[in-house]
Amino acid sequence: MKNRYLIALTTLVIISLLIGCTTPKGNESPSTSTSTYPVTVESCGEPVTFDAAPTRALSFDTNMTEIMLALGLENKMVGYWISGVPVGQEYQEQVKNIPLISTVTWPPPSLEEILNFNPDFAFGAWNYNFSEESGVTPEKLAQAGIKSYVLTESCIAVGIKPDESLESTYTDILNIGKIFGVETRAEELVNQMREKITTVQAQIGKVDTPLRGFYYGGGADTAFTAGKYAMATKLMNAVGAKNIFGDVEDDWIPAAGWEKIIELDPQFIMIDDTPWESADQRIKTLESLPQLASITAIKEKRYVVLPWTYILPGMEMDDGIEALAKALYPERFR
Numbered sequence: 001m002k003n004r005y006l007i008a009l010t011t012l013v014i015i016s017l018l019i020g021c022t023t024p025k026g027n028e029s030p031s032t033s034t035s036t037y038p039v040t041v042e043s044c045g046e047p048v049t050f051d052a053a054p055t056r057a058l059s060f061d062t063n064m065t066e067i068m069l070a071l072g073l074e075n076k077m078v079g080y081w082i083s084g085v086p087v088g089q090e091y092q093e094q095v096k097n098i099p100l101i102s103t104v105t106w107p108p109p110s111l112e113e114i115l116n117f118n119p120d121f122a123f124g125a126w127n128y129n130f131s132e133e134s135g136v137t138p139e140k141l142a143q144a145g146i147k148s149y150v151l152t153e154s155c156i157a158v159g160i161k162p163d164e165s166l167e168s169t170y171t172d173i174l175n176i177g178k179i180f181g182v183e184t185r186a187e188e189l190v191n192q193m194r195e196k197i198t199t200v201q202a203q204i205g206k207v208d209t210p211l212r213g214f215y216y217g218g219g220a221d222t223a224f225t226a227g228k229y230a231m232a233t234k235l236m237n238a239v240g241a242k243n244i245f246g247d248v249e250d251d252w253i254p255a256a257g258w259e260k261i262i263e264l265d266p267q268f269i270m271i272d273d274t275p276w277e278s279a280d281q282r283i284k285t286l287e288s289l290p291q292l293a294s295i296t297a298i299k300e301k302r303y304v305v306l307p308w309t310y311i312l313p314g315m316e317m318d319d320g321i322e323a324l325a326k327a328l329y330p331e332r333f334r
Contacts, residue, residue, distance in 0.1 A: 041175040044155040054121030060129040063314030079117045084275040125151035153313045169313040193318040207240030214266035222255035232311045239325045268302040279305040
């Protein structure tokens, strides 16, 4: 996908080394089961008990699929869905023999399509694939004899507040490890991510005045953006920056008004590059709206463009933190 690895700060600068610097997290087979069954995990506040590791699992969207693959669970998977963005290069070998359900962004696979795979487990998220509109919910899956686990960040959609920090993603990785009996591998992955993020934060050092950031996910009349519980906000927090909408009690904000954005005057704008709308298109939209000309980030062209998967809760969030840090504080990473 063109321009996926563009990071712009003051002027748009291509940093192609981002992928080359990514630490491989997949391609490792899980060791002997470390879970003692039955095991119980909490999914959006509800206990789900597993008498044995699932053997016919489905994953929904790129980030959840990558968590499964990083845990070495490809032999337990009978299908996966991605909304247009393929899994990372390091997972391509693992995923090649798993049936791809669909790459259509919306609608996600229906309950009928899911049942065709005869799964015993599904890893999904509210507003990705779980919704009354899509006809697929954990309750409906349970009625069909399919257990599920819900991505923690998305629980805000049903009124369950997730952790505001990166811990919710670590919890997901550890819980999937527990469900499938690969807890040791899950702990290794979490420790690896923690270590990388700690190293990045040490290199940033003390930040006296946090930069004001704004995540822009498209829109002309209003802006699609991120609230308190979204990964985009957590990335900013992790590098000592501040999301201008970081106090809004939600993950995603579908329609933020430009008047408020102008008032809060972001100093940088985080933009994800996607198949449905490229970062270049989004930047053109921002720069075409005359009322936004006074915003500091737009005047100075301080855009930070990241791959879509970097701003999702999953295996690439540490890469997202590193990329954002390098864009905001280039002088500290020379």
